[in-house]
Amino acid sequence: MKLAxxxxxxxxxxxxxxxxxFSVNPVDVIGLQETKLTDDAFPSAELEAAxxxxxxxxxxxxxxxxxxxRTPLRDVTYGIPGFDDEQKRVIxxxxxxxxxxxxxxxxxxxxxxxxxxxxYDYKLRFLAALKAYVAExxxxxxxxxxxxxxxxxxxxxxxxxxxxxxxxILCSExxxxxxxxxxxxxLKDAFSLFEQPPQSFTWWDYRAAGFRRNLGLRIDHLLLSxxxxxxxxxxxxxxxxxxxxxxxxxxxxxxxxxxx
DNA sequence: ATGGTGGGTTACCCA
Numbered sequence: 559m560k561l562a563x564x565x566x567x568x569x570x571x572x573x574x575x576x577x578x579x580f581s582v583n584p585v586d587v588i589g590l591q592e593t594k595l596t597d598d599a600f601p602s603a604e605l606e607a608a609x610x611x612x613x614x615x616x617x618x619x620x621x622x623x624x625x626x627x628r629t630p631l632r633d634v635t636y637g638i639p640g641f642d643d644e645q646k647r648v649i650x651x652x653x654x655x656x657x658x659x660x661x662x663x664x665x666x667x668x669x670x671x672x673x674x675x676x677x678y679d680y681k682l683r684f685l686a687a688l689k690a691y692v693a694e695x696x697x698x699x700x701x702x703x704x705x706x707x708x709x710x711x712x713x714x715x716x717x718x719x720x721x722x723x724x725x726x727i728l729c730s731e732x733x734x735x736x737x738x739x740x741x742x743x744x745l746k747d748a749f750s751l752f753e754q755p756p757q758s759f760t761w762w763d764y765r766a767a768g769f770r771r772n773l774g775l776r777i778d779h780l781l782l783s784x785x786x787x788x789x790x791x792x793x794x795x796x797x798x799x800x801x802x803x804x805x806x807x808x809x810x811x812x813x814x815x816x817x818x
Numbered sequence: 819a820t821g822g823t824g825g826g827t828t829a830c831c832c833a
Contacts, residue, residue, distance in 0.1 A: 567833080568825055592833085594826065619826050620833095669833060709833095763833090765822035807824080807833080 563705035564810035589664030593622035661699035665706035685736030716776035748793035
């Protein structure tokens with residue numbers, strides 16, 4: 559079973575690339591971020607024709623998250639319960655898997671713009687609310703994956719140039735504390751389960767030929783509960799879609815979970 | 819050299 563996450567930066571633009579990618583990397587469940595579509599504009603017909611079940615928490619222009627699954631989704635939850643937020647950044651659903659019911663919590667964490675900004679304050683409040691939500695979900699769902707664009711590079715090694723990034727947005731200690739707080743609940747960063755090549759990233763700025771020069775950050779993550787981390791056999795970004803014409807600025811990240 | 823590109827929309831936007 560393959561679990562994935564991908565910030566598509568407009569599902570309208572990226573739908574053909576998404577469908578193409580599924581043919582070369584057949585994932586079973588994927589969380590999408592930045593669909594930038596209202597629910598009525600979601601490409602349900604195209605996805606259903608390709609065999610996907612789906613749930614979408616849409617918003618015009620900004621944000622928007624979705625979960626696609628080869629098997630039906632149930633118990634869909636929109637947003638973080640109890641966290642009042644007009645921005646559509648969280649969706650969760652349960653699917654059946656070889657390991658039993660699997661809960662996928664898809665998140666598009668706030669970018670935060672700059673330390674000290676209102677958006678940064680919102681980011682830290684969002685992370686605190688997410689931690690409480692994940693703790694509650696973990697208690698209910700042994701097989702939990704929290705996947706998405708976290709807009710956090712967890713360590714200096716997750717940046718192409720620590721001298722540029724350390725202490726700045728996406729790399730500040732309060733943000734990293736928020737990320738580590740999720741791990742402290744009992745989740746494992748799938749990436750960290752394996753020896754990984756240096757300079758492994760998931761996002762590259764469109765500007766300054768960032769991808770060609772591998773000037774990236776590792777900010778997209780799949781966090782796995784222990785019952786999913788134990789049978790996990792591989793985890794890596796798939797850089798192929800980042801080489802497309804008109805690519806997303808993010809690559810998909812994929813974890814393979816062994817069947818039992 | 820503190821820029822640039824690329825989504826979105828037509829907003830001193832958001833990444």
